[in-house]
Amino acid sequence: MTLSSVDLVIIGAGPAGLAAAIAARESGVESLLVLERESEPGGILRQCIHNGFGLHRFQEELTGPEYAWRDIRRARELKIPILCNTTVLSVSADRKVTCVSRDHGFQTLQARAVILAMGCRERPRGALCTPGTRCAGIYSAGTAQRFVNLEGWMPGKRVVILGSGDIGLIMARRMKLQGAEVLACVEIMPYSSGLNRNIVQCLNDYDIPLYLEHTVTDIHGRDRLEGVTVSRVDASRRPVPGTEIRFDCDTLLLSCGLIPENELSTGAGVVLSPVTSGAVVSESLETSVPGIFACGNVLHVHDLVDYVSEESFTAGQAAAAYLQAFSAPAAGAESLIQVADGPGVRGTVPQVIHRSCGREVHLMFRPSAVFRNSAVVLSCGGETVLRKKAMIYTPGEMVSIPLTGDQIAALKGDTLTLSIERNA
Amino acid sequence: MQFSSDILIIGAGITGCSVARELSRFQADILVIDRGSDIAEGATKANSGIVHAGFDAVPGSRKAYYNVAGARLFPALCEELGVPYRQAGALVIALEEADLSTLKELLERGRENGVEGLRILSREEALALEPQLNPEIHGALLAPTSGLVSPYELAFAMADDAALNGVRFRFDEQVTGAEAAEGGFRVVTEGNEYRCRVLINCAGASSAELHNQLTGDSLRMIHRRGQYYLLDRTASGIFSRTVFQCPSRMGKGVLVSPTVHGNLLLGPTAEDIDDPLDTATTQAGLDQILEKARKTWPALSTRANITNFSGVRAHLEADDFLIGPVAGCPGAFEAAGIESPGLSSAPAVGKDLAALVAEYLHLAPREKRTPYPRPPRPFHEMTEEERAEACRKDPAYGTVICRCEVVTEAEIRAAIRRPVGARSIDGVKRRTRAGMGRCQGGFCMPRVAAILAEELGCGLNEIRKDGPGSLLLSGPIGECEERNPKA
Numbered sequence: 001m002t003l004s005s006v007d008l009v010i011i012g013a014g015p016a017g018l019a020a021a022i023a024a025r026e027s028g029v030e031s032l033l034v035l036e037r038e039s040e041p042g043g044i045l046r047q048c049i050h051n052g053f054g055l056h057r058f059q060e061e062l063t064g065p066e067y068a069w070r071d072i073r074r075a076r077e078l079k080i081p082i083l084c085n086t087t088v089l090s091v092s093a094d095r096k097v098t099c100v101s102r103d104h105g106f107q108t109l110q111a112r113a114v115i116l117a118m119g120c121r122e123r124p125r126g127a128l129c130t131p132g133t134r135c136a137g138i139y140s141a142g143t144a145q146r147f148v149n150l151e152g153w154m155p156g157k158r159v160v161i162l163g164s165g166d167i168g169l170i171m172a173r174r175m176k177l178q179g180a181e182v183l184a185c186v187e188i189m190p191y192s193s194g195l196n197r198n199i200v201q202c203l204n205d206y207d208i209p210l211y212l213e214h215t216v217t218d219i220h221g222r223d224r225l226e227g228v229t230v231s232r233v234d235a236s237r238r239p240v241p242g243t244e245i246r247f248d249c250d251t252l253l254l255s256c257g258l259i260p261e262n263e264l265s266t267g268a269g270v271v272l273s274p275v276t277s278g279a280v281v282s283e284s285l286e287t288s289v290p291g292i293f294a295c296g297n298v299l300h301v302h303d304l305v306d307y308v309s310e311e312s313f314t315a316g317q318a319a320a321a322y323l324q325a326f327s328a329p330a331a332g333a334e335s336l337i338q339v340a341d342g343p344g345v346r347g348t349v350p351q352v353i354h355r356s357c358g359r360e361v362h363l364m365f366r367p368s369a370v371f372r373n374s375a376v377v378l379s380c381g382g383e384t385v386l387r388k389k390a391m392i393y394t395p396g397e398m399v400s401i402p403l404t405g406d407q408i409a410a411l412k413g414d415t416l417t418l419s420i421e422r423n424a
Numbered sequence: 425m426q427f428s429s430d431i432l433i434i435g436a437g438i439t440g441c442s443v444a445r446e447l448s449r450f451q452a453d454i455l456v457i458d459r460g461s462d463i464a465e466g467a468t469k470a471n472s473g474i475v476h477a478g479f480d481a482v483p484g485s486r487k488a489y490y491n492v493a494g495a496r497l498f499p500a501l502c503e504e505l506g507v508p509y510r511q512a513g514a515l516v517i518a519l520e521e522a523d524l525s526t527l528k529e530l531l532e533r534g535r536e537n538g539v540e541g542l543r544i545l546s547r548e549e550a551l552a553l554e555p556q557l558n559p560e561i562h563g564a565l566l567a568p569t570s571g572l573v574s575p576y577e578l579a580f581a582m583a584d585d586a587a588l589n590g591v592r593f594r595f596d597e598q599v600t601g602a603e604a605a606e607g608g609f610r611v612v613t614e615g616n617e618y619r620c621r622v623l624i625n626c627a628g629a630s631s632a633e634l635h636n637q638l639t640g641d642s643l644r645m646i647h648r649r650g651q652y653y654l655l656d657r658t659a660s661g662i663f664s665r666t667v668f669q670c671p672s673r674m675g676k677g678v679l680v681s682p683t684v685h686g687n688l689l690l691g692p693t694a695e696d697i698d699d700p701l702d703t704a705t706t707q708a709g710l711d712q713i714l715e716k717a718r719k720t721w722p723a724l725s726t727r728a729n730i731t732n733f734s735g736v737r738a739h740l741e742a743d744d745f746l747i748g749p750v751a752g753c754p755g756a757f758e759a760a761g762i763e764s765p766g767l768s769s770a771p772a773v774g775k776d777l778a779a780l781v782a783e784y785l786h787l788a789p790r791e792k793r794t795p796y797p798r799p800p801r802p803f804h805e806m807t808e809e810e811r812a813e814a815c816r817k818d819p820a821y822g823t824v825i826c827r828c829e830v831v832t833e834a835e836i837r838a839a840i841r842r843p844v845g846a847r848s849i850d851g852v853k854r855r856t857r858a859g860m861g862r863c864q865g866g867f868c869m870p871r872v873a874a875i876l877a878e879e880l881g882c883g884l885n886e887i888r889k890d891g892p893g894s895l896l897l898s899g900p901i902g903e904c905e906e907r908n909p910k911a
Contacts, residue, residue, distance in 0.1 A: 124864035131706050
């Protein structure tokens with residue numbers, strides 16, 4: 001068992017970990033190490049072979065692997081060491097990291113700072129409490145994506161998709177392109193949780209029906225899936241008897257939400273938000289544990305990788321600053337502004353802003369429902385700080401509101417509340 | 425094909441495995457067959473995992489005798505086989521004033537059955553032990569000897585121990601007929617024929633049917649399904665003991681119990697169904713569990729639910745086990761109608777049936793028995809030093825396959841290479857816990873499938889979730905259209 005010292009350990013070499021590592025190195029961190037459990041860096045982008053990545057960051061439409069490659073190439077140029085096939089087992093509050101790999105066995109690393117970039121996982125069937133049999137043929141959309149895109153195997157031929165998350169929509173098209181029949185995409189909410197462009201390009205373009213306010217209420221088949229029963233739901237999301245539709249299918253793909261993977265964070269004592277299931281962070285993306293930062297989907301689930309990268313650059317720079325003690329966070333509660341979710345707003349990140357941070361901060365959140373002709377309103381100390389109007393705000397698309405350092409410094413209260421109001 | 429053996433055990437659940445293991449102490453040729461594709465595919469894989477203290481069964485019944493006798497064997501047995509077991513204790517709570525007299529009855533019954541340490545607790549005493557309990561209870565019965573065990577892991581260990589000592593196992597064998605034949609019995613399955621001198625019926629849900637075939641009796645079996653919620657380990661610590669509700673005129677309640685692995689279990693329902701293989705869950709059943717469990721645990725939350733499942737109990741109309749020689753059918757033995765407390769009873773049932781069979785066949789003890797190699801501690805539970813040492817000895821410990829339950833490649837390969845090894849995703853899951861965590865195999869299942877294919881020397885497309893027909897994949901990409909019969 002070896003104990004090595006490293007200034008910065010980054011957990012995960014997906015888009016978040018890569019961007020954080022690049023930013024940290026570019027900000028002058030010499031001693032850093034990225035730990036990745038898979039055999040190659042790139043994270044979930046490796047299996048996202050569809051295009052549409054990088055429109056914001058590169059003004060180009062890249063595939064997932066192409067997008068990842070840009071960061072991997074840059075990390076190589078910067079000689080950032082990435083240890084693959086390495087699983088982190090624990091992180092402590094004093095930033096001791098234990099990990100294992102086939103090549104190096106069990107290792108203990110003492111870090112001065114840690115960036116959590118573990119990503120997220122898909123909600124499984126159990127989280128939905130869907131009744132029925134427990135046969136083969138029920139997969140999360142991401143698992144199916146891995147089988148098709150990385151391993152070259154089809155999970156089945158007649159498919160129903162439960163949930164209209166982006167991975168589910170992408171997989172609807174992917175399965176169809178591979179010759180499978182995609183019978184339906186079923187969404188319990190009155191709106192899709194996926195991006196509108198994916199509804200158009202993955203369902204509408206391929207004549208795959210989207211059943212809003214419907215859900216799977218029974219699963220049939222002893223060994224392999226034989227069919228599912230789909231029912232309409234009422235306003236409280238309970239199935240309406242008599243609305244059952246039976247689909248004969250051999251595959252059910254679940255795309256019912258993503259959950260930040262924070263087991264390591266919890267072990268380190270990092271405080272999590274019950275709304276985002278990610279860490280509570282300041283504008284520098286530092287968690288409740290000093291020297292431990294979080295970014296990307298482990299912090300909150302993003303829609304677009306471009307924003308994951310943007311956020312993770314911030315985390316990398318902040319970790320570098322922490323290490324160089326350029327800007328030790330100012331002490332004292334009076335310098336802190338709490339960020340609160342008001343009506344219509346869920347899970348704003350960051351949850352805390354240092355009044356004197358002196359730089360632009362992006363407040364990101366999800367609308368709690370669909371709002372048409374409405375405005376995001378920021379208020380603090382009884383004053384309206386900012387109003388941002390839009391034709392539509394929807395839970396499927398994260399909202400990002402930039403606040404400049406000057407705007408932050410000028411805030412008159414201790415709580416900044418975000419809400420969505422319908423236009424008068 | 426025709427197979428022959430001295431002894432044929434029908435059923436590889438916890439009872440069949442226990443009998444097989446006890447008989448492997450004797451010189452005899454023993455074969456176990458099961459309709460499932462693995463050990464423990466029936467009620468053994470889907471029950472509450474509780475070693476009952478023994479206060480529930482009617483004094484003088486076989487259930488009472490075997491429960492108490494079996495439960496006493498658990499600590500040493502699980503220690504010997506390296507199976508997780510914990511004497512967590514149990515409470516029976518009185519939700520109504522009237523339940524207090526039931527608690528007294530259970531206490532008396534338990535004392536008569538020989539259960540030690542039973543005590544009636546006041547509301548305050550019970551709440552001090554389990555702070556999440558409904559504060560409106562009127563009292564509780566404490567049974568400190570109640571235990572938690574992983575039923576299928578115990579069955580796997582018993583089967584492995586038996587197999588190391590010569591017992592053979594054959595799966596996917598659905599019995600279609602059994603009759604007395606020259607010098608013993610003839611048993612026919614869908615594809616094969618078995619001849620044996622002694623037949624032991626441990627057929628669980630089918631045990632009455634098999635009994636009737638051999639005797640011409642008309643025992644009636646009721647298939648009683650029990651559904652469950654299983655919560656993630658993040659819910660561990662909410663209750664540290666099994667909490668039963670008092671059986672009352674409102675019906676049999678549900679339990680809220682930790683599992684030996686630290687999950688939290690809610691259930692079961694009790695529904696009489698026609699098909700013993702129908703282990704589906706239903707909305708009505710799941711709703712009922714929550715409604716009842718809230719009386720034990722008012723703050724109940726299913727946020728941490730990771731799966732729902734159900735198992736089917738083999739309930740005989742006569743409401744007791746049938747254990748021993750089959751009347752009027754020399755050479756046939758049985759453990760029929762084994763439902764709760766069947767798991768608790770299994771070690772004692774195994775010993776008794778093996779002794780009867782050994783006497784009947786005049787079996788001599790096996791001179792040298794291969795000792796059961798104690799399995800290594802799961803990587804998940806190892807200390808840092810143990811983890812470092814494990815990786816040094818076998819680098820495959822360095823590859824974590826299941827991230828939720830922290831199961832390594834070394835452990836998955838070992839599970840496939842066990843004497844009665846895993847042959848499917850579920851087989852690996854039950855032996856190693858890979859896929860039993862909060863992502864339910866979302867990340868590890870493709871990797872487990874790849875290891876299985878490598879170990880079994882087959883293609884990924886041949887890997888099954890469980891039984892035949894439960895193939896994971898339909899074929900390579902690019903072949904879909906021409907293979908699709910409906911296209």
